[in-house]
Amino acid sequence: MNLVRFLAVNIVGTLLRVLPFPCKTGLVKIGNPDRNSPVLLTCNYHLTVERVKRALRGINAYLLLANSRGINVWCASAGGLFTNHDVISVLKTSGIEELVDRRDLILPQLAATGVESKVIGEKTGWKVYWGPVRANDIPAFIKDKCQKSPEMREIDFPFMQRIEMAVAWAFSISVILTLFTIPLWREAVFPLIFLVWALSLLIFVSFPLYSRWLGPEGKRMGFILFDFGRGGFQLILWGVVILSLIIYSIAAGDFRWGFILRWGFVTSIIVVLLSIDLMGSTPVYKSGLHEDRLLRIILDEKKCKGAALCEGVCPRNCYEVDRDRHIATIPGASRCVQCGACIVQCPLDALYFKSPKGGIITPEAVRRYKLNLIGRRLVKVEGR
Amino acid sequence: MKVLESTPNRYDRGICILTLGRLDKTYDRLASHIREGQRVLDLGCGTGALTLRAAQKGARVKGIDINAQMLDIARKRVAEANLVPNIELLEMGVAELGSEKSESYDAVMAGLCFSELTEDELTYTLREIKRILKPEGLLLIGDEVRPKGTSRLILNWLIRFPLVIITYLLTQTTTNAVKNLPEKIEEAGFVIDSVTLSKIGNFIELVVSKPQGGAN
Numbered sequence: 001m002n003l004v005r006f007l008a009v010n011i012v013g014t015l016l017r018v019l020p021f022p023c024k025t026g027l028v029k030i031g032n033p034d035r036n037s038p039v040l041l042t043c044n045y046h047l048t049v050e051r052v053k054r055a056l057r058g059i060n061a062y063l064l065l066a067n068s069r070g071i072n073v074w075c076a077s078a079g080g081l082f083t084n085h086d087v088i089s090v091l092k093t094s095g096i097e098e099l100v101d102r103r104d105l106i107l108p109q110l111a112a113t114g115v116e117s118k119v120i121g122e123k124t125g126w127k128v129y130w131g132p133v134r135a136n137d138i139p140a141f142i143k144d145k146c147q148k149s150p151e152m153r154e155i156d157f158p159f160m161q162r163i164e165m166a167v168a169w170a171f172s173i174s175v176i177l178t179l180f181t182i183p184l185w186r187e188a189v190f191p192l193i194f195l196v197w198a199l200s201l202l203i204f205v206s207f208p209l210y211s212r213w214l215g216p217e218g219k220r221m222g223f224i225l226f227d228f229g230r231g232g233f234q235l236i237l238w239g240v241v242i243l244s245l246i247i248y249s250i251a252a253g254d255f256r257w258g259f260i261l262r263w264g265f266v267t268s269i270i271v272v273l274l275s276i277d278l279m280g281s282t283p284v285y286k287s288g289l290h291e292d293r294l295l296r297i298i299l300d301e302k303k304c305k306g307a308a309l310c311e312g313v314c315p316r317n318c319y320e321v322d323r324d325r326h327i328a329t330i331p332g333a334s335r336c337v338q339c340g341a342c343i344v345q346c347p348l349d350a351l352y353f354k355s356p357k358g359g360i361i362t363p364e365a366v367r368r369y370k371l372n373l374i375g376r377r378l379v380k381v382e383g384r
Numbered sequence: 385m386k387v388l389e390s391t392p393n394r395y396d397r398g399i400c401i402l403t404l405g406r407l408d409k410t411y412d413r414l415a416s417h418i419r420e421g422q423r424v425l426d427l428g429c430g431t432g433a434l435t436l437r438a439a440q441k442g443a444r445v446k447g448i449d450i451n452a453q454m455l456d457i458a459r460k461r462v463a464e465a466n467l468v469p470n471i472e473l474l475e476m477g478v479a480e481l482g483s484e485k486s487e488s489y490d491a492v493m494a495g496l497c498f499s500e501l502t503e504d505e506l507t508y509t510l511r512e513i514k515r516i517l518k519p520e521g522l523l524l525i526g527d528e529v530r531p532k533g534t535s536r537l538i539l540n541w542l543i544r545f546p547l548v549i550i551t552y553l554l555t556q557t558t559t560n561a562v563k564n565l566p567e568k569i570e571e572a573g574f575v576i577d578s579v580t581l582s583k584i585g586n587f588i589e590l591v592v593s594k595p596q597g598g599a600n
Binding site (some may be wrong): 018024025026067083086088090091092093094095123368369 | 450453477478479480482492502503504506507508
């Protein structure tokens, strides 16, 4: 029964990945927890919850589901929909405080861009431990007394996740295209759906082949089609499609320019649709759509005391902390996806963002307005 | 992701469409219960609609909300209305009501607040409100509720659905109606003084009081 629900939620959740998918918030018991069992917290995105529960099989624990409005941990916390308040609320209102003796809370690492461990501690007395990025690493994390290996901290874009992204895009785009083509061009419905799925899978499966050409620097907005640098990956992909169309029609012994033109046009639209914000569709690059939001992370060495919270929450392993000299460095700055987690958590305010135009976004602004509002706030912040 | 953008500057307009403009009158009626010199708490004060009304009656009002941007707008409006000495605005959730003193408020107001809460939060909040209200203190509520009866539910859905779509497209805001609110309030040990339901039964105005000697 549990397996059926797990599969159903995974299928629906993957197809409709672009939409929120809430489930009930509050306290869930995993196994037979007692007064010393670990307390974990996650968002109320149904897909996440099912996966976390599955990852925790065989463990006795309390799982708190905070109200992230049905959105996954990373998006919700970066977007200001999964905040200190949601964590405090579930700690205070779920009844967990009567069930356990210790006040230790394991939070998902990716929530670090929206939830401040310091504030949670001050307001509730609970000590926050930043858990691993992936739910499957939770058992090892608990066994190791809340120690994380660098791999457990790092976000990547493995094959299965790329397939999920491809399916999410292909499904939503084919639904929209079908609605348009049924009244207008009925015989094209199935070829179109086929094309959308094939191209989407091609784009995401082949990601490692071209990802090295994707650049973290901004591109001009006029060239969102060529979202990555000198690339023009879409053009290449489109060329391949046209070539296969020509080969197909010659092989079928029925070559007509009209056929090539029509399907060439349609495929160009599909390629553009699917790859319009390719970088933003991956967890390892910042969206290239908003050039003004391509911020740079800066470390104020005078303020840094090597507290190393940055190292523990950075999902790209950008940081190295010199524990003798008590100072952090950012050797991996080029990998940064500007999630802001390090800035939010730094107890000494030693980190901040610098905008492409040289403006400074203070830790206070990142904590208060979250990432999605920084773009809008930039003008004001720079004006100071 | 557009869906994620918090849009406090568009919130007021969004709510106005969703509630078909009835909110202003509701808030006026709720604020008419406030007397000069009273201590009032406004839960989920948002952009300050109820807070300002209560302060205009001469009450000392504390408004709390979890949305920093909404509070920014509220602060601006408070300053424009020259009510700064009477109003305290705090970024704080209902889960932090535990820090308020028992029996310290004459009235608690909640305009479109309960519909934002989870079930656990609502239960907790009602319990805390009862604790912090003085005996015979008032709880004033204006909120969206789930209508009772199938025909009303369907009618509500038909009217609400296009409104929700329009509002969402314009402002990316929406609300979730509360189920069985009057019952939950009575369960929490309050006495309901008056109930005003909209025609379709999807919006409720409640004047509730804490019974004398009913402090837990």
